[in-house]
Amino acid sequence: MGKKRLIWQIYPVFLFVIATVLLAVLFYTSHFFRIFYYNQTANDLDIRAQIVKYQIEPMIESGSFSEIDKVCKSLGAAGASRITIILPDGRVIGDSDENPDAMTDHSDRPEFKDAINEGSGISVRFSGTLGKNMMYLAIPIRSAEGETSPNGGQDSKTIAVVRNAVSVTMIDNELAGLHRKILWAGIIIAACTAAISWAVAKRLARPIEQMTETARNFASGDFNHRLSIPDTTELAALAKTLNEMARQLADRIDIIKRDKNETQAILSSMIEGVLAIDYKGYIVSINNAAAELLKIDKTAAHGKSVEEIIRNPQFIEFTENTLTEKQLIEADIPLTDNGGRFLRLHGTALTDSREQKIGAVIVMHDITRIHQLEEIRRDFVANVSHELKTPITSIKGFVETLLDGAMKDPVQIKRFLNIIARHSERLDAIINDLLALSRLEEDDEKxxxxxxxxxxxxxxxxxxxxxxxxxxxxxxxxxxxxxxxxxxxxxxxxxxxxxxxxxxxxxxxxxxxxxxxxxxxxxxxxxxxxxxxxxxxxxxxxxxxxxxxxxxxxxxxxxxxxxxxxxxxxxxxxxxxxxxxxxxxxxxxxxxxxxxxxxxx
Structure with missing residues (x-):
């Protein structure tokens, strides 16, 4: 699979995030406005139904059904909504749009059932009478008198249901127009944001492409080329690092070329011990310092194997590792049969002009004094730790003794508590000394x-x-x-x-x-x-x-x-x-x- 350019890895992500956010906003906005419009319509229908209820309630109680139909038609024409009055048995006695005598039984309508059972009902459905989708809201008209309830009171009785309805086509048209506006706004925003994202992605990718080209020059040995410093902090740091790397590489290569012929002279003049061996592990060169450290005869050691001259398993293992490893290695070893000395060994393989291994060189440093100082440091840390741990251990021990039963002996209690107090005071003194520097940071001004x-x-x-x-x-x-x-x-x-x-x-x-x-x-x-x-x-x-x-x-x-x-x-x-x-x-x-x-x- 081919590698993609950086810009084609960044830019699609930007576009995906933008598209996801816009789609989420569009979906949420559409859903919100639809619910909002429907709720507003339902509230309006409820208010209108309440008005109709108060106007026709006396007519229903008096039985003036013909007048009710006239009021419905009058209010329906004025309010641009359909008003229907339904008796509890489902019979329609008034309707603003149709002849109530020609209308079917409405007792199966969901909004009618909810109004009878729950006090109000709302339904959005297709009207077979009008042939379109309608929102219906129904509320009951209850009489003050009714059947006697089990507790001796009077339960109100539903004498009719007022149903108010409007076409949801108008709502859908309003929402469709709003959706179109939101969609166009989203498209415009997406286009602008996509253009900005493209510019940002290009700006991010351009310096990296330049650095890639410069890195190729460095790889080919051209260390004279330098990168321009971008405005971005991270890329600027990377460009500066690459420039510094090129400068250092050029300097080091010059030094290596200049010093290559001087290596042997330098090694022979070193005061550290230097041991050179061939690829079979035979000694080919050893200076006076190495002979002195190892306590061996320099002349007798020449041409002999390391195992034959140096009877130290760790030193022998180090020489074997040096011959097999390609990089510089180091190790610290003790010379137990040489006055308790400690040597730090640095070993590296030697190669010829064809990069073939011809042996190894080992440099030895006497670190006996450093090892002694390290022992002193460890002792000091141990002592300080002991000074802190001792009182804590004592306090813990005496507390555990008290908890295990010594609390019944008043004499022992007093003795143990005095000891605990002394150790606590000692621990407090140690901690106060250790925290002396922290107290200097305290804000006295407060x-x-x-x-x-x-x-x-x-x-x-x-x-x-x-x-x-x-x-x-x-x-x-x-x-x-x-x-x-x-x-x-x-x-x-x-x-x-x-x-x-x-x-x-x-x-x-x-x-x-x-x-x-x-x-x-x-x-x-x-x-x-x-x-x-x-x-x-x-x-x-x-x-x-x-x-x-x-x-x-x-x-x-x-x-x-x-x-x-x-x-x-x-x-x-x-x-x-x-x-x-x-x-x-x-x-x-x-x-x-x-x-x-x-x-x-």
Whole structure:
């Protein structure tokens, strides 16, 4: 299967997302308006039916059925709806469109049954009389007198049913027109968005294509070519890395070529031990430092196998690995029969001009002193751990002893508790020493803060005014909703700063021509200050960390917008010193609401 270009991997995804969102919006809008129109029509029919009910109820009670038909025809012509009056036995005694004597029994109509049994009925169905789809709404007319109920009271009796109906063809026509408008709007939006997506995809793919071509040049040995730096932060970093890689490769190749003939001289002059062997494991060269470290005769070792001269299994295994591995390897080994020394070995294979292995070279470093220092460090860590663990272990042991039965002996209790107290004091002293540096980060200024009863609205008004400059740059409206009588015990300067930070944050991540709302409310338990934006929103996975110092979700965008990662942390700190907290409600693409919770008292 052929490889696809990057743009044809990005662009179809954009189109798919756009199409999916538009189809979902179109479906939801169509469904919503259909329900809305039907509900509105049903409400209108109910109101009209109630009016008809009050006009004909006296006629039904008096038995003036002929007058009822005239009223139906008069009201039906005036209201553009069909009105039908049906007796409980299903007989029609009045209809605005037809002669009631010629109409069939209506007792089987679903809306009639629901009106009799449930107090009202609605039905959308095909009318055989009129030959079109109709919406019917029926309500009962009940008399004040009826049969005696089991509890001795009087149950009302249905004496007729008022049915009001309109054609749903008009509703369908209205919805069809609305659907066409929505469809055309969706098509236009899809076309515009597709064009924008194509431009974005091209812009993303172009620098990568350029980097691919430059990488081919690097692979062919042309390290003089350099990439131009794109505007995108990530691609710019990649371009800079590739340019730096090319420069370093060129420098290293020059160094390798220049130093190739000097290798032997360098190895022979090294103070570290150097051992060279052929591909069969025989010693071909050994310098004085290596002979001294291994305590062997340099002259006698030449031409002998490593196993014959050096009686150390780990060293022998290392030489075998060096001959088989293609890369540099290293290992630390002890020389137990040589005064307890430790060697660090570096081994690499040697190749000829045809890249065929001809042997290996092993460089030896005496790390006995380093090993001793490492032992000292491990001992120190162990001691510190022991100093912390000892009192904890003692406390745990004496507590378990008390729980196992020693609590019945007052003398033992006092003795054990004194021991526990001493170990606790010791542990406390150790912890206090370890936390000394942490105490330096404590904010001593918070102890000097003054909190006074203030009206909250002037503080919020000031914060909004101070934030308007940035908002106006993006034509963003900042609206304030706050009652005049809300008061709180606060440090007004800090609360103002917190609200400014939240407004600035909302403005920063909101689109142009949008609205930011600052809403303050007082409940019996707390005062809530909300800053609501219409921005891009925050994914759920980041909500728990956005109040951490220097934490930003999109570092590139944060730098572009001037964010430092401290604003929300400051808001959290200010809320905390007031005895409150700050929370956030957000979802991707739906804006965000940052909420400061302050105590009501």
């Amino acid at each position: 102890r000097k803060l003054s909190f006074e009863e203030h009206h909250l609205k002037p503080v919020l008004v000031s914060a909004v005014e101070l934030s308007k400059i940035k908002a106006e740059q993006k034509n963003i409206t900042v609206e304030l909703v706050c009652d005049q009588d809300i008061t709180a015990k606060i440090n007004s300067a800090l609360i103002e700063q917190a609200v400014i930070n939240l407004i600035d944050n909302a403005v920063k991540y909101s689109p142009e021509n949008s609205t930011v709302i600052v809403n303050a409310q007082k409940t019996p338990n707390e005062i809530v200050i909300k800053v609501i934006d219409q921005g891009c929103g925050i994914e759920r996975q980041y909500l728990d960390r956005i109040f951490e110092r220097f934490y930003v979700i999109d570092k590139a965008r944060s730098r572009k917008l001037g964010g430092t990662g401290l604003g929300l942390a400051i808001v959290k700190h200010i809320s905390g010193v007031h005895g409150g907290s700050v929370t956030v409600e957000s979802s991707l693409g739906s804006g965000s609401s940052f909420i400061i919770h302050l105590p009501a008292d």
